[in-house]
Amino acid sequence: MPQKAYALAVVCLVGGCAPKSASHSPAAEASSLDRDFSWPEAFRNPVPAEFRIGTTTTTSVRADRGGPYFNRRESVIALFGDAVNLWTWRGSTTADNSPREDFNGAFPKRRFLEIDLTHPVASSGAVSLGLIRDSAASIHVFFKDDSAARRIVSVWEIPVGNPVRDERVEFWVRANGHQYLLQFGSFGMGKYSARGRVHGAGTTAAYVQRPDSAHWIVRSAPQSVGRLWNVDDIQNPKDAGLYAFSFDFEVRASRGSPP
8 A cells, every 4th residue: 555545544543533432522633733744763564553541540650631542643653563652742752762852843742641650669769759740751562572582572472362471561751851761571671772771670560461453451460660760861771769650551453463
């Protein structure tokens, strides 16, 4: 399919032609700006996604009041690759996840996430960073790595059925002028990329369930703990300690088969 035709088909699927159960406020409709922007370079065959954050009210990650986060609506990017990814602001999709300068006003910040970093594990050296409202936040859910084959095992390889352990869930959040990465699970950034490596020592692996081929449910384990990294310098991450932290969200793909 030609690129332009493919892009228009995607907009219909996850933009102006959302399922009937979704919210249809005027702000949620795809604008001409949303229809025009290109895919992030890292995605050769991206599959659009829909994120619903916080299906319970007690988690540390909270959505704004704008309803689900749809790909190419309100400056959001939500896409499947080997991982499933949500950027609340399309301007933050640089290689190091640092927001780009919005020189021309072309990328308005319309959505945000609230990230609760008020529960540090004192013995780890962490300190409370407060309840953060970040319009350039992101979530990345991988599955696990295959060290023997030196590859990332894709979220598309998660079996349909019962929940399984997930060895890499990460949240990117800016707080007090700094960029942070909150890691859950043993497999972290930098193992297969030219970026500084982080680890998940002391963290709790999440669980992911795939009820059907196009639906993923991601939940933290009971008494979950994540490790925070200061990544102002992407090549030299600095350990910022452990935090008690919970999350619960659902992701749906625009189709039920991998790219």
